[in-house]
Amino acid sequence: MRDAGGVPSERAPRPKSIDPFLAKIEEKVERLGGKVRADVVHRDLVAMGFRGSERTTRRAVATIKESWRAGRRRVYRPWIPEPGMWLQWDWGEGPRIAGRRTQLFCAWLAWSKFRVVLPSWDQTLGSLTACLDAALRTIGGAPTYLLTDNPRTVTVEHIAKIPVRHPQMVELGRHYGCVVHTCEPFDPESKGGVENTVKIAKADLVPTTTNLRSSYGSFAELQDACARWAEQVNHRMHRSTHRLPAHMLDEELAHLHPLPADPYALALGEERLVGEDRTVRWGDVRYSVPPGHEGRKVWCRVHGDELVIVGQRKHGGPGEQQTGGVALAELWRHQLSTPGRPRIVEAHYPDHPGGNGPRQPKPRPQTKAEERFLAIGPGAETWLIEAAATGVARIRAKMARAIELASLIGTERVDAALGLAAVHGRFGETDLASICDHLTRASAAGPTSVADEEHSAQPGTASWAAFRATPRNRTSTD
Secondary structure, three states: OOOOOOOOOOOOOOOOOOHHHHHHHHHHHHHOOOOOOHHHHHHHHHHOOOOOOHHHHHHHHHHHHHHHHHOOOOOOOOOOOOOOOEEEEEEEEOOOEOOEOOEEEEEEEOOOOOEEEEEEOOOOHHHHHHHHHHHHHHHOOEOOEEEEOOOOOOEEEEEOOEEEEOHHHHHHHHHHOOEEEEOOOOOHHHHHHHHHHHHHHHHHHOOOOOOOOOOOOOHHHHHHHHHHHHHHHHOOOOOOOOOOHHHHHHHHHHHOEOOOOOOOOHHHOEEEEOOOOOEEEEOOEEEEOOOOOOOOEEEEEEEOOEEEEEEEEEOOOOOHHHHOOEEEEEEEEEEOOOOOOOEOOHHHOOOOOOOOOOOOOOOOOOOHHHHHHHOOOHHHHHHHHHHHHHOOOOHHHHHHHHHHHHHHHOHHHHHHHHHHHHHHOOOOOOHHHHHHHHHHHHHHOOOOOOOOOOOOOOOOOHHHOOOOOOOOOOOOOO
16 A cells, blocks of 8 residues: 555545435535534435435535535634724623613723723613713723624614614714724624623623622612722733733823813713703703712713713723813613603702701801800700700700800710700700709719529529419309
8 A cells, every 4th residue: 555655544445335325415515504414314315215324324424514614614814903903892791780780881902901891771872872982081092993793883784794884883983083893793803802801791790609799789889890890900910911901001092092072972862951959951850960060061861761861970090191080971860750740869969868848957156155055066056956946935044054064064964965955855944954963973873783684682482382372253163
């Protein structure tokens, strides 16, 4: 065999019973794109007169499939990113907060490996715009291309497998100086980095039985967790570059475009001005806004049966020096209402407790005597409020008496006595002095002895054995 030019390790093919049917198998594999099943092929061959076993057919089909795939194997070209060119983003399913689903917006700079993760309630165009603006301002600049897959917020439809871009996404790219681009389907070389970011973020941030992370009580807790996670991974040595992504970002900033001062607001909805009462008007209905936005503009849009309010808030990311530390963020969501039924959240007014009920008066001294009385302590303030509400006579004289007592026995005891008097409604002429005397005696008393149930002074229980209680109302029939 060696002299004849053959290979000794290879066996010479022997004729098989399936050889006359190989052409038919090749035809089926070619026509069905290599996805034909061996049992189906064997059934057709039996109908054609094949008398061999199904095992023979399976071997022949597997060999022909391997030969068919050898010339059609998809080869990936290594994707070498350049600084300042690519930013990839994708969505991942986030944790549930109070039974409601959330989404994780994940962005990844291809060259520096810098990651940004932002939580969101949904994947709508307005939420996507806010997340992109916040991510770019966290980074500190805009790359040349924004790469993602083909969701409906980016690609409207496909014509001859050509993606038709969403018009507002094209305008968003022009606003930031970028080009919104979509990847090839099933192409891990172009979008695999952000896919891994989504996988790692979900494994670390979504509570599971493996990571032992507790559930989130509010959306703000999820935001803080995402910020801490990004801070941790961006200051950790990357496996492929052996450098910190945060340090590489400092170099990549020189290749990024500067960001515009104003965000792209067309997709966020309509502008509204927040009034001094921390409310905006939408459809003749007032909706409250969190503190810190009075006199500023916000953007409102309707999503389902909710009104989404988006505004600018201070941002503490790496791009704070370049962008002024301001980024878009979702401020609040209200259920839509009708005129005459405003949506006011009590948490938006922490400096006005009590809602629509009567407000507690705040003492503001106007004279020296009033200042000296209120300086005694919070008990004096409570006493004055309760006494004024009760209509007590000669309040000023009783205040002067309290000041005299405070100078004699100390402000601490008089303040405690005034608080007790206010709680129990004792505003008589001698009540304050009586309460002070009681507090003095209580503080002068020695330690109180409390009986211990585990020990007793009784010498024993033998004397109780002879005790017989006299029954009452006994009758002869008992």
